[in-house]
Amino acid sequence: MPATALACRICGTEFPLDPIGVCAKCFGPLEPVYDPGRTVTREQIEAGPPNIWRYAPLLPVPAPAEQRLAPGFTPLVAAPRLASALGVGELFLKLDTANPTHSFKDRVVAVACQKALEHGYRTLACSSTGNLANAVAARAAAEGIEAAVLVPADLEPEKLIATAVYGATIFAVNGSYDDCSRLSVELSFELDWAFVNVELRAYYAEGSKTLAFEIAEQLGWELPDAVVAPIASGAMYSKVHRGFGELLELGLVDGTRPRVFGGQAEGCAPVATAFAEGAARVKPVRPNTIARSIAIGSPADGDLAVATAIDSRGAIHSVPEEEIAENIKLLAETTGVFGETAPATALGALREAVRRGELGDEDRVVLLVTGDGLKTPALVADRLEPVLVEPDADLILERLGVPA
Numbered sequence: 065m066p067a068t069a070l071a072c073r074i075c076g077t078e079f080p081l082d083p084i085g086v087c088a089k090c091f092g093p094l095e096p097v098y099d100p101g102r103t104v105t106r107e108q109i110e111a112g113p114p115n116i117w118r119y120a121p122l123l124p125v126p127a128p129a130e131q132r133l134a135p136g137f138t139p140l141v142a143a144p145r146l147a148s149a150l151g152v153g154e155l156f157l158k159l160d161t162a163n164p165t166h167s168f169k170d171r172v173v174a175v176a177c178q179k180a181l182e183h184g185y186r187t188l189a190c191s192s193t194g195n196l197a198n199a200v201a202a203r204a205a206a207e208g209i210e211a212a213v214l215v216p217a218d219l220e221p222e223k224l225i226a227t228a229v230y231g232a233t234i235f236a237v238n239g240s241y242d243d244c245s246r247l248s249v250e251l252s253f254e255l256d257w258a259f260v261n262v263e264l265r266a267y268y269a270e271g272s273k274t275l276a277f278e279i280a281e282q283l284g285w286e287l288p289d290a291v292v293a294p295i296a297s298g299a300m301y302s303k304v305h306r307g308f309g310e311l312l313e314l315g316l317v318d319g320t321r322p323r324v325f326g327g328q329a330e331g332c333a334p335v336a337t338a339f340a341e342g343a344a345r346v347k348p349v350r351p352n353t354i355a356r357s358i359a360i361g362s363p364a365d366g367d368l369a370v371a372t373a374i375d376s377r378g379a380i381h382s383v384p385e386e387e388i389a390e391n392i393k394l395l396a397e398t399t400g401v402f403g404e405t406a407p408a409t410a411l412g413a414l415r416e417a418v419r420r421g422e423l424g425d426e427d428r429v430v431l432l433v434t435g436d437g438l439k440t441p442a443l444v445a446d447r448l449e450p451v452l453v454e455p456d457a458d459l460i461l462e463r464l465g466v467p468a
């Protein structure tokens with residue numbers, strides 16, 4: 065096992081590799097620490113399975129003996145038309161819509177679930193803005209255990225159905241995501257459920273590093289100049305940066321650590337606001353945004369995300385609400401990829417970075433398409449303007465002005 069302990073990010077106290085949510089001394093967040101002498105080679109990784117478990121030597125849990133419904137190794141595709149529309153040198157889309165439940169959350173849940181199974185839990189649980197609930201429900205079904213999720217009651221119905229179908233128990237909370245999150249912490253003391261984003265958070269968050277590992281490997285073991293990601297709790301954004309750092313430390317790639325850019329929707333932009341104001345501390349807000357999947361008003365890793373933006377020489381931008389559906393359409397029309405509000409918000413941040421001259425035609429950029437637009441189609445329903453016709457080819461040709 066390459067991981068040796070959990071360590072507190074604030075005071076450094078170490079704990080065993082168990083399901084422990086926070087530091088017992090200072091309540092700080094915990095992170096796995098790895099054997100500093102570990103060696104990992106490209107060949108070793110390349111010989112692994114075509115999913116996140118090829119990076120098991122870089123993860124805090126061993127690969128499952130039987131890999132069911134394994135996420136990861138999703139396509140990285142060039143998007144030249146969008147690149148020239150935006151004015152960036154080269155643009156790639158990381159299509160995490162190709163994961164089993166169509167979002168990057170399958171990565172984090174797969175890692176957390178390994179820890180849950182190791183400790184004999186029979187129920188996988190979470191608080192969620194939607195996609196995480198889908199991933200927890202599917203993972204539990206794949207492993208033959210129960211799932212219970214806490215979500216805001218007014219989430220998009222498609223997201224709730226995509227959780228219910230797997231047989232999960234859904235607690236539709238009359239409140240916000242932040243209420244669900246608080247409830248999950250309180251319930252975690254009382255129930256023997258494995259809450260992936262409470263006591264398994266240290267393992268869960270590590271799963272996002274696989275995005276960085278895959279991008280580097282899929283670029284032929286090269287680093288892009290910049291990566292653009294949506295931000296909710298800030299965990300994925302920060303871990304992608306860490307992931308690139310680890311590849312450099314281990315000598316798996318050379319070069320400069322990519323700049324990481326983050327996007328938040330204007331109606332829930334506590335991290336973007338803290339970044340813009342140069343504040344070290346994120347102030348919680350009450351979310352009011354159409355980007356429901358990233359509507360977290362009190363982000364657990366918000367401060368870390370601000371520090372990550374500064375450390376990587378990136379930026380975190382707030383994206384106007386009215387630009388989000390527009391960006392879903394822009395992405396779809398120029399690349400053939402139907403992303404949801406989260407990647408559309410990241411695209412908004414990319415557009416803003418280009419407007420400000422932070423990114424441009426010299427840069428090779430990767431946009432993380434972390435979730436699928438098919439889960440929230442109502443947002444772009446105004447696009448549906450079909451040409452109503454009778455079942456008669458002559459009438460259609462006439463409409464098209466084609467002479468008979």
Ligand SMILES: Cc1ncc(COP(=O)(O)O)c(C=O)c1O
Binds near residue numbers: 196295357434
């Ligand atoms: C599709 C999608 N992208 C991005 C995020 C943001 O992830 P994080 O909470 O790690 O910042 C989420 C979170 O729910 C999401 O559902």
Ligand SMILES: [Zn+2]
Binds near residue numbers: 087091
């Ligand atoms: Zn501590």
